[in-house]
Every structure is written in C-alpha cells, then in structure tokens.
Amino acid sequence: MIDVKDLTKRYGALTAVDGLSFRVRPGVVTGFLGPNGAGKSTTLRMIVGLDRPTAGTATIDGRPYARLAAPLRQVGTLLDATAVHPGRTAHHHLSALAATAGVGRSRVDEVIGLAGLDSSAHRRAGGFSLGMGQRLGIAAALLADPPVLILDEPVNGLDPDGIRWIRDLMRGLAAEGRTVFVSSHLMSEMALTAGHLIVVGHGRLLADEPLADFITRAELDTVLVRTSEPDRLHRMLAGPEVTVTAVDRGVFEVAGLDAQQIGDRAAAAGVTLHELSTRRASLEDAFMRLTRDAHDHRENA
Template identity: 65%
Template sequence: MIEAELLSKRYGSKTAVDGVTFTVQSGKVTGFLGPNGAGKSTTMRMIVGLDRPTAGRVTVNGRPYVESRAPLREVGVLLDAKAVHTGRSAYNHLLAMGATHGIGAARVREVIELTGLQSVARKRVGGFSLGMGQRLGIAAALLGDPQTLILDEPVNGLDPEGVRWVRTLVRSLAAEGRTVLLSSHLMSEMAQTADHIIVLGRGRIIADAPVGDIVGGASQLTVRVRTPHASELTALLALPEVRVTSVEQGLLDVSGISAADIGDRAARAGIALHELTPVTRSLEEAYMSLTEDDVEYRTQSMLETQDLPSQGVAR
C-alpha cells in the first residue's frame, strides 16, 4: 500500500505538487492520470525518494521508501527506461542490479524470459528499440519480485501484443495482492487495465475513485434515439432542461431526460421509436471533461493559429 498525506513539492516559486492525499490499495491496479505538467512524475519520484517533499509525507507499506533495507525486493520502479548504461547487455545490466540485493543469475533469466527479451539479452542496450528498452525497464522493476510496482508509461513504444502483455501482467500481479500504480496517456488501455483512478491537475487531485465512478460521475445522461419522426420528437422534447442534437437524419442524441421518459412521451404522442439507447461515455471523454480546466500546455487549433501574427508562426 502507498499512502500520501498532504504531499507537496515546490521548485522555487513553482508548485509542482500541492498538498495531495491519496491511498494506492493492494490488490488493485491504480491508474495515475493527468495532463503534462500535472505533477505525476514528481509525485512518483517522491514516493521512491528521488525527490524530497517540501511538505507532507508518503509511505510504502507503512514506512518511507528510503528506510527500506532491500528496496528492489519491496518496490519495483520504472520511471525512465533509458536510465541504463548503453554499453552493457540487458543480461549484465540486470545481473549488476541483482548483485546489490543478492539476486542471482537464475532470477535474471526468469525476468528476461518473462519480458520476452531472450533474443536480445546478450546485446548492448544502446542498440535497443524503444519497445525493447521498455521491456528491459519492466524486467528491472520485477527483478526483486516486489510487493509494490510503480510504472510510469510502461506501454510507451510497445506494439499491440506488448501492450496486451503489460495489461495482463499488471492485472495478474494485482490479483496476487500486490500494489500496482500505473501511469499512462492511453485512456483506452487504462480503461481496460485499471480498477481505480487518481487524476491530478496542476498539482492537485481532481478525482480519486473507481473507474466506473469516474466515467459515470463525469457523464451527463445521453440517450441515442432513432425515429422516422425526428422533427416531431424534437418539438415534443423542447423542455428547458433537455438538449436535443441531430446526429444524422432520423437519429438524435438527447440529454437531460431519461430513456424511459422519452419512450413514455413518444408513446403518448404516437411517435414511433426504432432505437432508444442510453449512451455511456468513455474514460477518455470523462478524463477530458475532468481536466479541461487544468491543462497547462494547451495546443491551438488551425483556426486559432490563423488569427496569430505571421511573425514566428510556421506557414
């Protein structure tokens, strides 16, 4: 279990993390989300003692990480897959890490096989692709068979098979009762992998709940209605709290009213309905809704850039 209490980090006048309190529970995959600059990486670095908090505290299994006598056996960490001596082979890199904790060649071979690195294990890491580098970083995190895993963007650079492998791996580890904290910008993958979500925005927690609650809580009730009498139904539903949007001919999206109420009103008016389906928003849509006011680095649309002065704007 990872517990943060009023955790803060400032760099001069810049507040990267602002008094966050959360718990990452054992037996679940917890997704750690937020826009660029939200404070995710800084928080992960504080968890494992790479950055010292300005205020507050964070513990792993009841004590600060820096007090761990055998860190590799307690916490497996992937923060930067490129932080490897490029002249070493994958095998020698893992063997050197294991030597610091009395972990021998047998375990090194196990994690190499587990992460699919057998064919490149004796090759220099400097020649690895991005995906192979990620697999090596995951192998290093698993080396001590730890109870807690902290993985920052582990699927970055992986092909679809690799992404599915990571999903299966972290869910199986959580099923064994381990603590898994996982960050990613792939919302579709996080929706399939995580049980619980913590969302940061500008250094503060803006959501901390199960995935279903995140999606449901951010969703406005929307019903997809198909009817040959779309104009008549639109007029019938002209209520202050109801919004009707035409998707295509004969197909409407209606929000602010339940499917049952739409059906009852249409039946009383003699309007035939061919479809009446509640629409569930995706995790990505819920995430975008949650973080729309907390994006620090916002891109501009092509229309917006057309209004900028020509100086300094690539054409």
C-alpha cells in the same frame, strides 16, 4: 502500501504538487491520472526519493524510500525506460542490477522470459525499439520480485500484444496481493486495467475512488437516437433540461431524458425511431469533465 501525506513540491514560484494526500493499497491496480503538468511525474519521483518534497511525506510500507533496507526488493519502478546504458545488453543490464540486490542469475533469465526478451537478451539496449525498451524496463522493475510496483506509462511503445501482456501482468500481480500503482494517459487502457483511481490536476487531488464510482459520478449518460424525422424529433424533445446534439445525419445524442422517456414520447407523437440506445459515460468522458471543471475553477479563482 504507498502513503502520501500533504505532499508539496515548489520550484521557486511554481507549485508542482500542492498538499497531495492519498493511499495506494495492495490487491488492486491503482491508476494515476491527470493532464500534462498535473504533477504526476513529480509525485512519483518524490515517492521513490528522486526529488525531495518541499513539505509532506511519501512512504512505502511506513518508511521513506531512502530508508528502505533493500529498495529493489521492496519496490519495483519504471519511471524512464531509456535509463539504460546503450552499450549494455539486456542480459548484462539485468545481471548488474541483480548483483546489487543479491538476486540470483536464474531470476534474470526468468524475467527475460516473462518480458518476452528471449531473442533480444544479448542485443545492446541502444538498438532496442521503444517497445523493447519498455519491456526491459518492466523486467528490471520485476527483477527482485517486489511487493510494490510503480510504473509510469508502461504501455508506451508496446504493440497490441504487448499492451495485453502488461495489462494481464499488472492485474495478475495485484491479484497476488501486491501494490500496483500505474500512471498512464491511455484512458481506454486504464478502464480495462485499473480498479481504483487517483486523479490529480494542478498538483491537487481531484478524485480518489473506485473506477466504477468515478465514471458513475460523472453523470454523463446520454441516449443515441436515429430517426428519419429530425425536425419532429427536435420538437418532440424540446425542453429547458433537454439537450439534443447532432452526431451524424439523422443521428442525435440526447441528454436530459432516458431511453424509456424518449421512446414513450416518440410513440405518442408518431415519430419513427430506427435506433434508441443508452450511451454510458466512459472513463475518458469522466476524466475530461472532471479535469476541465478543475481547470475552469482554477482559472477563475
């Protein structure tokens, strides 16, 4: 488990992380979201001891990273997939890490296979594509079979097969009871992978809740309506609490009324509808609304 309490990081007059508190529990993939500059990378670096907090604490299973007896065996991290000597082969790189952690050679071969690096194991890492570099970084994080995983943008550079592989891998590891904490800008992927979300903005906590609750809380449900009578549709739906937005020719998004209410009004007014469907809020919708509101609040504060 990862426990962050009142974590703060200042660089002179700039506060990158501001009193952040949250807990990442085992058994579920926890997504870490926030706009650029929100403090995500700084937070991850403080959790694994690469940056020293100005105030507050970050612990893993009750201890700061620097005080873990065997860090590689307890925490697997992917913060920068390019942090590999370009002259080393994938096998050499993983073997060197294994030697420092007391991991057997058989495990090196195992994670090479798990990461799909069999055909590239003896190639120099300097010649790897971005996606292959990501696979090597993920293999390194998994090397000592740790119960806690911290992954920053793990799908970056992966092709569709690779994205599905890492998605299934993270969900499988969480199902085994591990703590999986993953940062990503890909909302569509987080919607398929994470069960819980930590969302930050301007270094402050904006949300800490199950993904489904986060989306529901956004209250962005709209109804898609298609008609050949747009003028009559507008007159029929007019009201102070109703918003009608044109999406395409004869296609509108309606907020403020549900599908049944729109259908009943159309039937009563004799307006022909060719499509009537509820559009639920997506993770991207919820995220954009929450972070925009937070930005506006900070701007006006």
